Amino acid sequence: MFTERVVSGMRPTGALHLGHYHGALKNWVRLQSEHPCLFFVADWHALTTHYDSPDVIERNVWDMVVDWLAAGIDPQQSVLFIQSRVPEHAELHLLLSMSTPLGWLERVPTYKDQQEKLSDRDLATYGFLGYPLLQAADILMYRAAWVPVGEDQVPHIEITREIARRFNHLFGREPGxxxxxxxxxxxxxxxxxxxxxxxxxxxxxxxxxxxxxxxxxxxxxxxxxxxxxxxxxxxxxAGSRKIILAEPQALLTEASRMPGIDGQKMSKSYGNAIAMREAPESVTKKIRTMPTDPARVRRTDPGEPERCPVWQLHLVYSDNDTRDWVQKGCRSAGIGCLECKQPVIDAIIAEQQQFHERAQPYLDDPSLLRNIVADGCDKARKMAQETMRDVREAMGLAYD
Known part of the structure; x- marks a missing residue:
């Protein structure tokens, strides 16, 4: 029952960018060789904030899974599935809602934070309030040991642990x-x-x-x-009763250092992103037009790399020799900004080449993609059915 499983998911926001790769996918690729991994498309979660525009979700689902495969996620090592194709997630969410205190959901830090950030949307819905509980159901369903998250997501794992603990306390009773x-x-x-x-x-x-x-x-x-x-x-x-739902641990991932082309965190909403499978000519154009150190008005003006957004990309993509070359050349005006940008352009295009190559078979034959996901959904559902059998029995719902 208690395995070293890793569970993680992403909301289908469409084609992913380099920030997603360096912030999450690269870590997933490493984890799949160390643990049994389940990675799912959180399409129901997408509806918590985009319930009024569901038409984009289907296209986004498939684009995102292609990017996962392009990044190196291996369906022979990992189970890839779509949340809504495993209806047990909804059942566990419902059953957990019967015993989860309302105040627990209201105090999740991202609840008010997201309401403020997405003030243009009507988020006064039960679905939005309950999304941490649905997230808990997603994790607890597979009795995961680990959930890879950034520091900002740790409160979600803590509430998941509390929900599991409360459930086990309430329903882990057994005569004798x-x-x-x-x-x-x-x-x-x-x-x-x-x-x-x-x-x-x-x-x-x-x-x-x-x-x-x-x-x-x-x-x-x-x-x-x-x-x-x-x-x-x-x-x-552990000094408790029969454990039905395992308490997961947060597996802290290193924060992504991937900046956008304006130096801010890479994000679609900021309009500063480079897609994982962007065309080489588009990558070249975006980086060539990136702003640089404002002090370098002319080619002969010395600059300071620490003030330049391009330097942030060098920290991700360049080796020590190239960084030294940039530091000396910029401060002495020995190199121009276009010269400085070229190693970054070359490195990103080289990285993306493998993404394009891995993605192409699925673009040529979409049935390959559908088959991988269908197989993953079957595997995930079998695990989910085992959990729900135990949950129903514990809650007195296993009668014939």
Whole structure:
């Protein structure tokens, strides 16, 4: 039940830009070789803010998945699926809503922040208020151990943990739980049973997190435990009841340093983005027309790289030798701004070449893309059905 799964998703905003690649996708590519990964298109989440313009969502879904594949996400290693094609997400969202306090949702920092940023939209809807709960359902459905997020998203993982904890407390009740847990311990064998008890004591009496991790590993390796006994012992180890929904941990990702062509954070809404699969001539034009250090009015004027947006791109794309060349050449007026920009242009076009090559088969034959997603949806749904079976049983909804 408790695996090292990683779960993450993105709202379908259409073709992705280099900020998405350096901020998230590059990390996903690394994680898929280290953990079982599920990556999903959060199309229901897109409706929380764009419910009045659903016509763009379908096109955006497929554009985004192509970009994932172009970035190097491998469907042989990762499960790629669309949220709305796994209807169990909606059921778990509904069932969790029965026991989630309203105040928990209202205090999520991004709730008021997004209302202010998107003041042109009517966001006084239940869907917008409840999106952290839907996000929690997305994660808890797959009993994920890790969720890769930036620091600004950590509160969403914290509320997900609280929701799981409350659910387990309310519905993890089981007649004779402790007696059944003690019987399950005996199945570990005398040596492992003794170690389990020691780890349980260390965690519950001393709060030793290492003991909790070691206990989890012990139970994962216990081949002779059935699913129900394993769940009981996970719960008893942590001093709680039967664990039905696992509490995920935030896997902090390094903040993207990818600036837009104006030096601000790259964003479509700022009009400063370079798409992952942008045409080389368009990339060249955008970077050639980028603003530079205002002090360099003439070619012979010395400049300061730290004041120049192009320098921010060099920090992402250039090696140390090139950066030294820029620093010296700019400050001495030994190189012009167009000369300075050329290594960045070359590096971005070279990076994008692999994106274009990986994407082309799916552009030539869209059925390949549909098949990958259909297969991913099937795999995700089987996992989701297992979770919902346990959730329904815990909530007394498993009657025939």
């Amino acid at each position: 739980f402790e007696d059944k847990a003690r019987e399950a311990v005996k199945k570990l064998g005398s040596k492992r049973a003794k170690l389990y008890q020691e780890l349980r004591t260390r965690y519950q009496e001393q709060g030793d997190e290492t003991a909790l991790e070691q206990g989890h590993e012990l139970l994962e390796l216990a081949q002779n435990l059935g699913m129900a006994d394993r769940e009981r012992l996970f719960g008893w180890l």
